[in-house]
Amino acid sequence: FQDYEKKYIESLSADVPKDQVLDPKRVEEFVNANKGSLLPGLYEGTVQTTTKSGKQAIQIYLDAISHIQNPAIKPITGDTIMSALTKQESGEDLNALAIVRASIESNFNIFKKVSAPKEALELHTKLLQATLALMNNIKLLQNTQHDFIGSLIGQKNLGELNAIFTDIGNQILALETKYNIK
Numbered sequence: 001f002q003d004y005e006k007k008y009i010e011s012l013s014a015d016v017p018k019d020q021v022l023d024p025k026r027v028e029e030f031v032n033a034n035k036g037s038l039l040p041g042l043y044e045g046t047v048q049t050t051t052k053s054g055k056q057a058i059q060i061y062l063d064a065i066s067h068i069q070n071p072a073i074k075p076i077t078g079d080t081i082m083s084a085l086t087k088q089e090s091g092e093d094l095n096a097l098a099i100v101r102a103s104i105e106s107n108f109n110i111f112k113k114v115s116a117p118k119e120a121l122e123l124h125t126k127l128l129q130a131t132l133a134l135m136n137n138i139k140l141l142q143n144t145q146h147d148f149i150g151s152l153i154g155q156k157n158l159g160e161l162n163a164i165f166t167d168i169g170n171q172i173l174a175l176e177t178k179y180n181i182k
Contacts, residue, residue, distance in 0.1 A: 053119060062175065088142070
């Protein structure tokens, strides 16, 4: 992972007064310019597919990615992440984010093994990318003490991932509606 704090300091001109180094506008411009792509690319072979199609194939797929139907999947919410971040920052639990990230990594490994019907391929690809993005950005938050600017990038990306996960939920709902799956 990059050291965004070092990169930020190096991006400043030598004549910036010390009291302006952490100017919110300057920091925000740097964060926006360096946050990278929200959804990372996936290695070839990460997304598994099946030639099966129709209601039964979609039902099997949706059950495999559902924390309700698949108890191996750990439900992680924005509140879970924020609670862990608060515990880490307060010193209450310095491993709180590591535990959350390990759960997300476990979910990612489960999702990698699921074969998506062609109709759900876009959904499944986005689910894998968003889950990987969660892991990457939580890693930035874990490193707050050593790379404050990187943690700001992680926070910004996590906020933007909300819309991606909402879209994933809407795509799941559309498949459930199309096939009358309860």
